[in-house]
Amino acid sequence: MQRGNPLLSGKGKRQPLIGTWAQTKSPEFCEIAGRAGFDFVIIDMEHGSFGIEGAVEMIRAVEAAGSVPVVRVPDHTRTNIFKVLDAGAMGVLVPSVSNAAEARAIVEAATYGPKGKRGACPCTRGTGHGVEDWSAYLDWTRDNVFVAALIETPEGVENFDAIIAVPGIDYVTLGPFDLAQALGHEGNFAHPDVQACLEDLAARALAKDVGVMAVSFASDGAGVRNDFDRWILKGVDVVAISSDRFLLSSGMKGIVGAVRSN
Template structure:
């Protein structure tokens, strides 16, 4: 019970567009999928979700044919298991500092012979054991997407080793945290940050490894795709909702009769 749409399209070199999800709303996830997004990234690092809420969001994404990646809160074995056993299409793991740590993530996310993921065939991802164990293992190892963040100077400095990891699908560049790591907090466009980003992009190109980014404007999206980015997180549900509310209020506010605006 794993939707591998995003991973399959990436493997073909196609651009996949997703968004971060910070609200525990299955209805909103369905709307995101119906709007045409390829995947969501359920943000358990910065938003508050229960395990049950994460599973419901994954289920909602699957209902509309959309992949559901979970950005984990950490790289812990249980954290990764909870996400994948719930049927997530993959995990996106932040706050790593080396390729060796990323290799550990892969071992925890893949079954033998690719890793040593904890065995639970009766989980939702395994169709509650209705799917034969061997078939499920093969599907999970083939279809699970693994992304890790490149968001500090140490990980950026180990980028060649990171790109050499065969089972890693995406190196996700986090310019916000990277700017802080490089001594320029809140300045993702600082020349020092741009230089490191260029190095990461070049390393991914040399290794034939996909990299991901956040895009917040059509111009930014066009630029990243032109540079070879294929895994794009377009804003978040919160940002899009906020922007839509603001745009609506800008239209209706002049008609607030009795407040002196009309």
């Protein structure tokens, strides 16, 4: 039986949801994240070191831990979008969405005909390899599979209102690092101009009832809490926190520093 997707239910009434990013080919990390209480895991095929075969294993691990598998695809390619959805992703996150035409094409790729252009097959992993009734699966996808546009370019900022007006864009994800780089701040996502831009985008999306997924790069308790509280106060109730690489690298650096300090 298919599970419901908390990222699409109870908007405005639900408890805040938290997720994390998986960039290494590690089903174990995905399982740990779910068991630790993360509501969703973003399986990162753009900057991660794996392809669709690895993503399938990681989706399965997220599901086994009772969390929601979301996949960031490497690009806008229609085939990549429907392959990860066929594999069981409950959300697709598409990078560098810069205008409404791109947003419409992404929604079409994630939506079955006649409204969309997603390839239809009754025996994918998403349908339980054919065990699930096709009409029941179609109904489930309409209520539980979401499309998120990652806004991380100056063009995306300029065309933001047109992007969020595209039917089927359920979420915008705010990409602080790429945006800071593109704006000439060399990845300094804490720069006041970058943060002011992100906050403005979030407010505009929420005003149109489009979900917002904020991003925190912090990996320590105090830093995470500070970022989380800040976004919650802005009305955002979905935050993607840290990643497998950040958590491992910060933890290891802390241990080495503690041992070698005088």
